[in-house]
Amino acid sequence: MSKINVTKIFTTILYILYITVLYSATKLYQEANTYINIKNHKQLAYIISPQQSINDVLNNLQTQNIINKNFWLYLLLQINPDFKSIQANIYYLKPNMKIINMLALFHRKQILQQYAMVLIEGETLTHFLKRFNHDPYLKHTFNATNLILLRKKLNIKDNYPLEGRFSAATYFYTKNTTDLNLLKIMFSKMNNEVQTIWTKRQKNLPYHNFYEMIIAASIIEKETANIKEKYIISSILMNRLKKHMKLQMDSTILYGTNNKTNMKLLPMLLKKQNKYNTYIIYGLPPSAISTPSKNSLLAAAHPIKSDFLYFVADKKGKHIFNKNFHAHKLTIKKIYKTT
Structure with a gap:
């Protein structure tokens, strides 16, 4: 093989590598700077619990269609492993927020004081809301024990009762989180869980x-x-x-x-x-x-x-x-x- 052919092959390989790297870098930048999908909300309260990993969070965000499924986000985590370290907290996501900014928010070192709200398995909604309404760390904006008002605030369109429609779990939040934001999370969590189980029922x-x-x-x-x-x-x-x-x-x-x-x-x-x-x-x-x-x-x-x-x-x-x-x-x- 002549020296000219070897040089051509080597140049071609370098060119292909250059194009591949350039494409990957461009694609990675585009995906990282894509806006999250919460157009129907002024802001969305999103809770990360202590046991969740960054992969759990990304899978959950994809399930809720807040971000799209793609390979590039996981490549971003490999390039910037700091993003794998996330803090359990309640975060407020906004429509003009990019994925890269959201990941940075989850990673931030400042840990705010967190409080826990527990809805116990087997507890009635009336019993829970009495406790909820007197929680000293929530910002109370309405009387949550008024079920007619609660239904209106949550914008529930169906006519099914509210009993049994909030997910039993421990919810972590920061001081002055509004009562409505936390109840929306609890209702949404149960609704998503129920719809998944209902779809796969016997x-x-x-x-x-x-x-x-x-x-x-x-x-x-x-x-x-x-x-x-x-x-x-x-x-x-x-x-x-x-x-x-x-x-x-x-x-x-x-x-x-x-x-x-x-x-x-x-x-x-x-x-x-x-x-x-x-x-x-x-x-x-x-x-x-x-x-x-x-x-x-x-x-x-x-x-x-x-x-x-x-x-x-x-x-x-x-x-x-x-x-x-x-x-x-x-x-x-x-x-x-x-x-």
């Missing part, structure tokens, strides 16, 4: 809409904390609904009395008219009865296949399940030693 479940799945999940949440049992109790709910049997769930009666009823008085209420008394009404109650956990939502969407119709607590923290009423009565007799 076929032929007796739900007419996603909120009925939330109602079922809220009952499951109150009936057991055991994850395995959640799927069995879900199957009992489905079996009863399909057979047009009354659900007969004690937890719904308690909710109908604002959870102020002593369990010892429960037998007296079984025949008392109450729109949440599933010993009288058929079908699901008119609203959720608690804040369901993700495990309960998954159980409501994916019940196991069973013939169970009855269950009773065994006094050891679990339940015994039966397929017919006769076996159920014998189980109760054995547990409580009644005649």
Whole structure:
């Protein structure tokens, strides 16, 4: 091979490398300086929790369509590894913010004092909002316990009740974060979670809409904390609904009395008219009865296949399940030693 050909090949390789590097640098610059997609918001409160990595955050932002999926962002992290170090906090994203500025914001060394707001699994919305309304570190802009006003502030267009529609989790925020911003995050988190589970739900479940799945999940949440049992109790709910049997769930009666009823008085209420008394009404109650956990939502969407119709607590923290009423009565007799 002549020296001229070697020189040509070498020059061509250098040229290709130059073009590749130039293209990559240009593309990287363009992607880093792309505006985030929150045109419908004046600003968007975004929470990064302590356990999240930068990859978790980017995946979440892509899921919410705040940024587009692309390879270049991950290349940017390799070139500038400082961006991998993020601070758990609540951040306010604005429409004129570029991706590079957002990453810099997440990385900033200044850590503001953070406070925690916890919505407990199984807690009712009324109970939570009373606590929420008196939190000393939030900036209160309206009376959040007014559910009509809360619905209006959150711009909720459907007519489903608000019970069960805020995600049970720990939310970190900084002082003077507005009550509305935090509630928007809680509502949005639950809405995204529910829609994902609803889309992937088992076929032929007796739900007419996603909120009925939330109602079922809220009952499951109150009936057991055991994850395995959640799927069995879900199957009992489905079996009863399909057979047009009354659900007969004690937890719904308690909710109908604002959870102020002593369990010892429960037998007296079984025949008392109450729109949440599933010993009288058929079908699901008119609203959720608690804040369901993700495990309960998954159980409501994916019940196991069973013939169970009855269950009773065994006094050891679990339940015994039966397929017919006769076996159920014998189980109760054995547990409580009644005649």
